[in-house]
Amino acid sequence: MNSQVKQTPPLPNASMQSIPRWFSLPGDAVMPFDPWLLATAVALVLTGFVMITSASMDVAAQKFGGAFFFSQRHGIFILLSIIGAVITYKIPLSLWKRSGPYLLLAGFLLLVVVLIPGIGREVNGSRRWISAGPLNLQASEIAKFCMVIYLGGYLVRRLAEVRTSWKGVVKPGLPLAFFVSLLLLEPDYGAAVVLMGCVMGMIFLSGMKFGQFILILVSAVGFVGLMGVIQPYRMARLKSFQDPWADPFGAGYQLSQAQIAFGRGDWFGEGLGNSVQKLFYLPEAHTDFVYSVLAEELGFIGAIAVVILYAILITRIFLIGRQAEKQRQFFMGYVAYGFGFILAGQALINIG
Template sequence: MIALNWPWLAASAARDNSKLLPFDPWVLGAALSLMLFGFVMISSASLDVAMRNNGTPYYYVFRQMTFMAIALFAAMVVWRIPLSFWQQTGHWWMLMAGVLLVLVLIPGIGKGVNGSHRWLPLGPLNLQASEVAKFCMVIYMGGYLVRRLDEVRSSWKGIAKPTLPLGIFCVLLYFEPDFGALVVLMGTVMGMIFLGGMRFSQFLTVVSGVLLLLVTVVGLQPYRVARLKSFLDPWADPFGSGYQLSQAQIAFGRGDWFGTGLGNSVQKLFYLPEAHTDFVFSVLAEELGFAGAAVLIVLFAILVVSIFRIGRRAEKQKAFFPAYICYGFGIIFAAQALINIGVNVGALPTKGLTLPLVSYGGSSLLVSCIMLAVILRVDYELKCQQLRGDKNHREVVDE
């Protein structure tokens, strides 16, 4: 087991003349900046809605503060868990995620909101099972790719095996329904297998099949067809199916280059639904303009690139499990940010996906912080391994 002694790491780094930090500054800095950015925008976007719904303007502000405290505490605990634990217990996490996805569909246990049954009420926190499922699937797939890497790279058999648990998860997500999480989950698994060494011809075949399946799923439910039509032309029905998207576009138009000023959004005053959750990026663009939106996008780019950089470093050091879980978590952050921002600007049909670390909500923030803690743990263990390797090399040279 890797020692958890920060002073040891710092002292070793000093002795080796290496500027190694116990945490990757780019991942940690970008993540904390996004969380603070999100807290400020949630505070701005939710005051009037909270006053109308709960009788106090700071209802969502205080809840988000609580979520942040819980998420940061959980991240500190998870950071202290060795990666070997996750690798050895991946199948149990998969089982737990499957149980949670079943529980939310059971009447009286799962909580329904706006026709979707995605949450399990746990006191002050409503746990969204799909968020947990993403984390568990990445942990399981990381272990699977390590065990079956040669099989994945050489035959269809290695690619087909993980489709069974993925298929079960996707069916359960379909019945919730949570189409956004389904797309992210499928994209993450496909991305991890591809980065594990899947042949490009196989990848194109799988992508074609998945796209055909997604088109079929969309066509089976009329409300999704209506969403697609409203996405293509939201102004055809600006007070009906295209209402959210048209109001979001008004927010972007009002924001211009430098925004109307923090707190001066008009769209958050009951025009734009879900202003502090799914459409917080639109409020940000209205109040802070293109400049503020660009800063947020740059922070996400820094976060995702840094995560993949850690994964690549792990792969070079032959630490394949840490590498694959970094790739998986990086894909999740990138996909959710891309989809949420794409929905806000009108480039993608509306989906109920939060903006990681920024949107209001406990489940997304909790799981995001846990994923980041595991990524920072990967970085820490790689640095410990590097220090031990440097020390052994010096001893051999001295002899």
């Protein structure tokens, strides 16, 4: 009888810079990426491009003299994002991990700079954008990215402290408080809520005690609720959200027009390009309310299909994070969780 014991190969070292080849094909072939993640991401990008084109043609023709003005601009943004994705992929994860504190400082400075008159661009009462030639940089989006990278590195360095004491849990609260305060000054209430949820989710999944999580969750919900009612304009928006038809030509105009779009879409929609609400009835049809135009043109089936695509995308991100944790690639795992929370929060808010 053979007495040799088969040795189990060691787990990958946490300092490895390449992403493990987790996703197998039939046979011996493997891929260094998740096909479901890539497929849903591409599907959402293409759906967004088609719907931006459809929703913006009339407003572009009236304001800019060309029906495809926003479509072409959006196409350029997609190309830039692909270039950015390739560059990001080429940067070693060890460098991202070391750069966390510097990125946190950069995100903080951006949130300060955007509040300076003459630098920050004000739109509809909010100062959230920094003009950079033909581009408008939204400071809060960069700040979210910086916070996720920083917190991923922090959780790796202080994992034992986070799992055993309040000290490790409370420390990330200080930079978060600065970020949230600056976001509320813009004001960008939605971004503040998403960022708070992201940080809490990352810390919870890193292994903090459940009792600590419940206490922090109750406190955060109370703070968010207080911020929602302390400002009259936020309270008015909450009331109009509950019943937009109480003032369909005033505070509830946007939401009532959005509901009309959904109602017109029925099950299978009016057909691509056949929306009536985008013809200057629905404000910001090609930005904030593009999902309403999608529901009108593609119907309930199309609207649910987009939700399912987001659900698959976010689920795969969390599964990748979990797989990274199992292979002791903790920085990879926590960063994946962070971006999963951000995508989920943004999708929920914008679709809602």
